[in-house]
Amino acid sequence: MEPVPRKSELSRDPVAVDFEALRADFPIFATGQQPLHYLDSAASAQKPACVIESINQCYNHDYGPVHRGLYPLAESASEHYEAARRTIAHFINAAHPDQIVFTRSATESINLVAQGWAARHLQPGDEIWVSQMEHHSNFLPWQRVCKNRDARLRIIPLDSEGLIDLEKSKGLFGKNSRLIAITQVSNVLGTINPIREIVASAKQHNIPVLVDAAQSVGHMPVDVQDLDCDFLAASAHKMCGPTGIGFLYGKSDRLAATEPLLLGGGMVDEVNIDSSSWAEIPARFEAGSPNLAGAVGFAAAADYLRNIGLRAIEQQVKSLMLLAYEKLSSIGGIHLYGPAPGLNRGGIISFNIGGIHPHDIAHIAAEHGVAIRAGHHCCQPLMQHLGVSSTARASFNLYNNERDITALVAAILDAKRILGHR
Ligand SMILES: Cc1ncc(COP(=O)(O)O)c(C=O)c1O
Structure with missing residues (x-):
């Protein structure tokens, strides 16, 4: 078998990528009545048409x-x-x-x-x-x-x-x-x-x-x-x-x-x-x-x-994470886990809202078309370290946008209202 070329192209400087346009590559976002705010890519990512084809x-x-x-x-x-x-x-x-x-x-x-x-x-x-x-x-x-x-x-x-x-x-x-x-x-x-x-x-x-x-x-x-x-x-x-x-x-x-x-x-x-x-x-x-x-x-x-560029994807997801972190931080009673946003962290945010079970948040979010994960995320030793049995988790990928974050925040506020959380 031929050896692989030595130089990695993955670290090329990002060129301006139109991520909003790339969303159209993913057929799942064009199906269904309600907009899909898919914030569960850490569980599994959506597929572009070229992969399906x-x-x-x-x-x-x-x-x-x-x-x-x-x-x-x-x-x-x-x-x-x-x-x-x-x-x-x-x-x-x-x-x-x-x-x-x-x-x-x-x-x-x-x-x-x-x-x-x-x-x-x-x-x-x-x-x-x-x-x-x-x-x-x-x-x-x-x-x-x-x-x-x-x-x-x-x-x-x-x-x-x-x-x-x-x-x-x-x-x-x-x-x-x-x-x-x-x-x-x-x-x-x-x-x-x-x-x-x-x-x-x-x-x-x-x-x-x-x-x-x-x-x-x-x-x-x-x-x-x-x-x-x-x-x-x-x-x-x-x-x-x-x-x-x-x-x-x-x-x-x-x-x-x-x-x-x-x-x-x-x-x-x-x-x-x-x-x-x-x-x-x-x-x-x-x-x-x-x-x-x-x-x-x-x-x-x-x-x-x-072809999109891994550096560009990383930066796009990081900016979504930063925006989400900022918006989520302003919700009363929320606890965000993991390093502060300025530190080395990728597009995953786990959180809890005092007194509300993460499954309840995920259920109510689903009614808003927001797909997030709730549970121990197959990380029970980590949950023990955090002193909780589960968290809610939003995770981002290249097809997400600011509207997904707005919908997530609205869903959490609605969950708080329905469950009587102040
Ligand atoms: C950090 C980490 N390692 C391993 C796995 C296992 O991946 P898979 O279920 O695709 O084998 C996962 C899946 O969520 C993961 O997040």
Whole structure:
């Protein structure tokens, strides 16, 4: 396979982008009677027509089995699948497409590293470090592997603003630390963690770092060579791509030291009654029939975002977050979680209004056409740190606008009125 061009284009300076016009790329906003104020992109992003079309095109005209046939349709299906891998490698500036393993999701990618890499390398008494803000997908796989191997799951604490204290955390890692698994952007607090600095400090102790990039890839420029992380996991559906596909990036030596999670067709070199050998990487990690349409849709989403510019998307979402933060702050009784708006935070705002259950806010918001999330956001250890069982959460993406924020504020004020909150 050809290596990926070295220079990332993701950090290009933003040109003026007409985000209001881009909203028309998303068919969902043209359907329904009531305007849709979709503020739940941290759960899953909406899809532009080009992604939907690419999947239609694949099933209507290009569909065939991947890596399994010698006739033209099968061969072109394999080419499309590998082209998608190159697109994703390029998107995160991986040194080589073989460092991209297609999985079902960020969750599966992290489980692959926990079961395939950590379970092989952990000894009793070793440590794996995660932060207090991790999603269950970047918590439970480590909890289990630590239990099974008599290792310790250690927690990088947060300060009162929901930030990792970098200086303090540097002193935490030591000779028994075997892995740091950390999110780049918190799906509750919006905190953007200083991954480069964490990796640099981990390197001094030879500790590999896995980055949970479910909330960062597709929302800001992410360059794995610049971060110098060992593994990185993400899902297509949070990047305006289809559900059911994600990827694991791994440095080549780390992937070579990883056992496959799933065994079956397509991942073998030779199978005998007594023993078998595995195919080359990445096929070794992709047992079963590959998700061709998913990969094609994923690549279309990556191209769509790259054409807009990741820096421009990041800035647009940040300005929406700042505006929302300001407007929400003026609502009586509201508590906003996470770092102050001037600090490093992305387009996610979690909040509570004293005495009102977040589910009630979300229900009333839904009547206003405002889609927000309420619950623990798969972050119960973080909820315990915050001293609550749940929060409401608004999250922004490139298709949101000021009208969505106005509708959110109106919905919250209405919820307060209906529920008798002063
Ligand atoms: C920070 C973070 N990590 C991991 C995940 C898991 O992603 P997926 O459900 O696509 O596997 C999520 C999903 O919300 C997330 O927000």
